[in-house]
Amino acid sequence: MSVRVFSVTVRDHMMIAHSFRGEVFGPAQRLHGATYVVDATFRRADLDADNIVVDIALATRELNAVLAELNLRNLDDEPAFAGVNTSTEALAKVVADRLADRVHAGRLGEGARGLAAIAVTLHESHVAWAGYERDL
Amino acid sequence: MSVRVFSVTVRDHMMIAHSFRGEVFGPAQRLHGATYVVDATFRRADLDADNIVVDIALATRELNAVLAELNLRNLDDEPAFAGVNTSTEALAKVVADRLADRVHAGRLGEGARGLAAIAVTLHESHVAWAGYERDL
Amino acid sequence: MSVRVFSVTVRDHMMIAHSFRGEVFGPAQRLHGATYVVDATFRRADLDADNIVVDIALATRELNAVLAELNLRNLDDEPAFAGVNTSTEALAKVVADRLADRVHAGRLGEGARGLAAIAVTLHESHVAWAGYERDL
């Protein structure tokens, strides 16, 4: 089986407050916060007619738009996350799924309809990060 | 004038929630949060009898202790910061001053009494950081 | 085929001495040393009941415990590595396999029994790193 895959990644960030429920979280059950440096990777087997994976300006704009819905907020107050632990890995899925919706809605351009997968990594510090990858 | 200065830096991090007051802060007036990756630098002109600037194990321990007083908290609820904007640069001074107190109290070892200055940098994202430097 | 995978990564480091045998290693046949900045990644298809991949405090503790068995040592003197070239990639496997043993022994928590794979990367400098990935 032959493998070949191209990827493009763009980086942005968001700064949120939240708290966790469950003994496993220890002192992180208190209200605290995090900067997430967010990497969104787009993958496909072949380049489009412009010889690119995705229009990087649109990818950057749409990642920023997805993060703007979360940025500078207390996630404990967001109805979308009621009763849910907004762990780094769970937030990576939220960002990836919302990006996938925008790909399907054509907001990353017509060429982006050929994308095969999205991977999102959220860096929470210099010693910890989490991610989620899914196909399209 | 001859210049010669040695330095040692150790890195740790903290994750806090807070909000700002003042129009200049825009949407950051909302409750949000940040990971601060914290670099504490110790400077002096000459090394001590062990050929070091400071015992790096003690420096690491004391930086961690200073950050533990702030970590995983909502700074808006801390009496020490009542009525104060806990900007990144202001927090850098808090960390530097508390480290200076610990140097003076001997908690970084007797050799550390020869330290000349402390600089603290707080990285709030991949595109912004702030710092404070002071002598001892 | 649908792909979905979550991951969590924690970082630590170790500082060891060693030498290599074989002409391919050139001057690295001399006794020298390395700092390895170690990233341990844990993967699974679905999150556990707390909405996480693994308890990050336990992952951090166990990675530190695995590295403590190697850290600040001359690997040439360790019986476990007698007659073996402790290349960066070979050490990545050692760390991954010892972490896997700890997962199976329950030291990363009961939820961690649902982990699917472990990947370990050892960064030996700003221009070289090596890794090993295995399923569980």
Next chain:
Amino acid sequence: MSVRVFSVTVRDHMMIAHSFRGEVFGPAQRLHGATYVVDATFRRADLDADNIVVDIALATRELNAVLAELNLRNLDDEPAFAGVNTSTEALAKVVADRLADRVHAGRLGEGARGLAAIAVTLHESHVAWAGYERDL
């Protein structure tokens, strides 16, 4: 199915000028330039007789040789790229394919004939990078 894969990565860089054709590129249709920090990753399921993935000195030398054919040039003037948009992702494939040719020609050593795949990542800034992965 059991998964096990070792990898070794080496880093180098190149600094080139180029321009793009196509409305999607906006102001990047003008002649401009980029530093690409290039990571070349070599993968295989089992280590060779020296307990390594590849001779890192040869991998470093050959990556440098591949980049030397592109470095400090205006890619718009290179016959190999006539009529082609030299996007970051397209250049990642060029580097990977040329490294693959060198593996097949024995320039990374006889042991390197056991390599299974090559992945190349080109970092174009602190907020964007692209890659290409292929088997051998």
Next chain:
Amino acid sequence: MSVRVFSVTVRDHMMIAHSFRGEVFGPAQRLHGATYVVDATFRRADLDADNIVVDIALATRELNAVLAELNLRNLDDEPAFAGVNTSTEALAKVVADRLADRVHAGRLGEGARGLAAIAVTLHESHVAWAGYERDL
């Protein structure tokens, strides 16, 4: 003498083409290019009424505006640089001086008139960077 200085740094980037004149530059006399990851640091001894060094939103906007005058261009064609080697260190001074002009013109806010110095660093690769610092 007591030393105390606060700083805030913001990061952005630009991608330019250029060539150098002079034997010292070797193959870099050919037309080539670079990504410069640009750090602009603002310093002052005391914080303003909002407890900050500078409005970080304005600092980010003005740095971006300064870089937009250079970004995605061939500097060899810019009248401002006729007959001048646009070395990394020389470009750092251009960026710093243009930021200083904007500070003096009030574009970083009235509070920014209290700034004492600006330092600019341009990272041209993972192994080289250059900077310029000046007072205001």
Next chain:
Amino acid sequence: MSVRVFSVTVRDHMMIAHSFRGEVFGPAQRLHGATYVVDATFRRADLDADNIVVDIALATRELNAVLAELNLRNLDDEPAFAGVNTSTEALAKVVADRLADRVHAGRLGEGARGLAAIAVTLHESHVAWAGYERDL
């Protein structure tokens, strides 16, 4: 007083074994090792006739030559360090002083005789580094 200073920094690395003497070093009294990622910064108030701080090719070559005298060695066996703790900060001074000697000997070019200062930083891990700065 007007301040203006240019700088250029180049990065390389070395991998050494060593041990420390003194209780303050704890388990680091055992033979172990380190990768030092080394940044050498050259400073001056005005650029030379080529509009640069220093010939970056010569700076890179001479830093590499200084590190080659230490790289892939057990520093405990080096006569130059007999009875001396080769702490990170002490090694930073060794590298800076040897670079200064090479500047004075003209090995960084005639233009480099105008350099004002050298700063050297040795990164020993992702959480610790040390440095030394001196004038010329």
